[in-house]
Amino acid sequence: MADQKPQISFIGLGAMGFGMATHLLKRGYNVTGFDVWAPTLEKFRAAGGQTATTPSEAVADKPYCVCMVATAAQAHSVLFDHKAVDYLPQGAVLLLCSTVPCEYVQSLEKQLVGYGRSDILLVDSPVSGGVARAADGTLSIMAGMSSAALEKARFLLEELADPAKLYIVEGGIGSGSNMKMVHQVLAACQILSSSEAMGFADHLGLDLGKTIEAVNKSEDAWNWMFEHRTPRMLTEYKPIASAVNIIIKDTGIITAEGRKAQFPTLMTSTAEQVYFAGVGRGFGPDDDSSLIRLYNEGKGNFKGLAEREEDKIQLVLDLLRGITLCAAAEALAFAHAVGLDLDQVYELCINAAGGSKALQKFGPEIIKAYKEGSAAQGWNVAEAGVGLKEVANKLQAAVEEAQRVKAPVFLGGQALNIIRLALRSGGDGLAAGAVVKVWAAAN
């Protein structure tokens, strides 16, 4: 039945794009790929794909186009500088799967209209899940679009996504990108927190393998990024699964959109500065797990108070709990600020790379508070909940030990101060989720 499936053009055959495009080949589609890097095109032909030498040639006469380039600037270049827009057939469906600012994809929608191509059905559909899931067709996809576009694009989104992880986001073009941006708040903070926690463990003289194991089976500290990043810290940051330069791009989208919305991205901004420090050191092309190198320098020169291995591991767990709680609060507060449905944000993030035990445990109380309009005030410890003061005290013990051993804990120090701000304005009886008060302060 392959010949009955529609022809698809695929622009951008990087690690993710190549996986997605070859998955479509396996599913029997006729896919014409384009990439600026010639060896990739050869590889794609070897996998059974067609290739084109220009974006225009690739998209010409194909009713579907998937664009998976790295940046908004590249997307613009493909569509307008290389005039792919002129070659897309009437009524073509254009899936923009790159991670771009909400503002960009909204402006693209307007540009298409201004260009006389309002017939093109644009789909704002960034993805998450990594290379393996791209190649499996089991990505998380968050897609915002018109109902007309959804009708024509749904089968293609379903081919690329895990059925349980295809999220149609209300709000049209821009909403998919906003959802991805919110997810990346968790990604940006949690990728770096893996290096911060492991660098701290290294300063404490812990065995890194044992530390990883303890975090992975922990009640509160686990997060998806930690589980997936830390093994590469034991293999000299190889293979390169996701480069520092990739997460820095997404981080920049978050902080820039935050500034536009006058939303204080306290955690993500902190992460961003450390990422810049890493780029300055020349670590940009390296796997992002390699940023532990910014954290474990000088280890062993100063002695802390903790003696027993289990006490030291507990400090690492408490550091991670504090950071992931604040990352979850920042993500949900930002999602609220840009008008996303918090239940959908939660469901998406908890099942994707942004997932964490802290989000799972404390997210629901934060979402409930937003729904009840009480995120900025109120907040008592829920019956079964964890108190914010307890989180603060445990995190404080970790930050103090880090101070003794002179380990930098950029995110942990920031999380502690954020929690202190929340406690100052609310007293000791607050539930852990109440840290969101800091972001939710009434205007």
Next chain:
Amino acid sequence: MADQKPQISFIGLGAMGFGMATHLLKRGYNVTGFDVWAPTLEKFRAAGGQTATTPSEAVADKPYCVCMVATAAQAHSVLFDHKAVDYLPQGAVLLLCSTVPCEYVQSLEKQLVGYGRSDILLVDSPVSGGVARAADGTLSIMAGMSSAALEKARFLLEELADPAKLYIVEGGIGSGSNMKMVHQVLAACQILSSSEAMGFADHLGLDLGKTIEAVNKSEDAWNWMFEHRTPRMLTEYKPIASAVNIIIKDTGIITAEGRKAQFPTLMTSTAEQVYFAGVGRGFGPDDDSSLIRLYNEGKGNFKGLAEREEDKIQLVLDLLRGITLCAAAEALAFAHAVGLDLDQVYELCINAAGGSKALQKFGPEIIKAYKEGSAAQGWNVAEAGVGLKEVANKLQAAVEEAQRVKAPVFLGGQALNIIRLALRSGGDGLAAGAVVKVWAAAN
């Protein structure tokens, strides 16, 4: 008349202590010095001093003792492990001039009583001003003590201090150390901001000499640390005037006392993490101006938007204004939290190494708000004042340009988010000083 002046013992002949002790020699006192480093004792003898081989020998029979060791742990070791306390004569005056936590000097007072030496007149008198002023007897000194101790110690404080810069701090033992701690909030943030601003300038391709000149003559961006640190950035961080390891010690006192008081030291904690990163790189013994090395790595690899030299310099000025405003607000809020007199804090800091144009310009409105009890609420732009929104927008332009050139701006990014927090809870009509709302939030 020299033989009529009382005998003084001097414990701790480091850079500062040596200057202070030799100044007392020049003023005709008979000074017996002790230090753990033998070559220093030789030098002190060459300068006309007496020396002792143990702390006990140094203090025996001397009615005055000045202790200028580096840390509280060293002071404790001198007094109790080496039993200097046993040898101090009845009614001796003990000036503790080291920078130590308030808590330590208060516990020392109690220990002396517990030890049966309530006759010793303890003076909590940390100093500021650097080596040159130490040797000139023109230090800033902030001294808290009983009135009996003040009566006997005043002449000695006056010998060591500039007459206009001797501050008797109300509140007894601990108040001097608290005053120093608050001053060091400014020092810790502004020392690092010099590296941050100059690293940013370097990323922008600015001539560093011209940048220094522009900041030094600026209306808003100048601060004492910048003026005194940056020349050494042009001479390979030589001579070593004040090591990273020194400011890191004071920074640790601030953040630890902040945690005890549950006061969020948002700016100082950020600075502390960067200091730890510097120590990890092995920069601890180097001059603190050398931390520009953490900020200018990778410069020139990414292009910003600003083209004209004057525009680039303005971005650097705006970065510094934002940081120094937030440092001033954190210092004053912390001073309020520990019960210091804000007018005295202001007068001391503005005339010491913590001085900045931002403190001079915006400090008075913050102090006025605290006096009126309206620091947490209220806040309209004063007639002649600068609006917080304007500060935010200019700082934001600097942070955005830093993002483009991938220059880390740890303090600038933090300051922007703090200002955004204040603006969210107060609207656009706020005066610049209203940023203090973030710290002053009602409990």
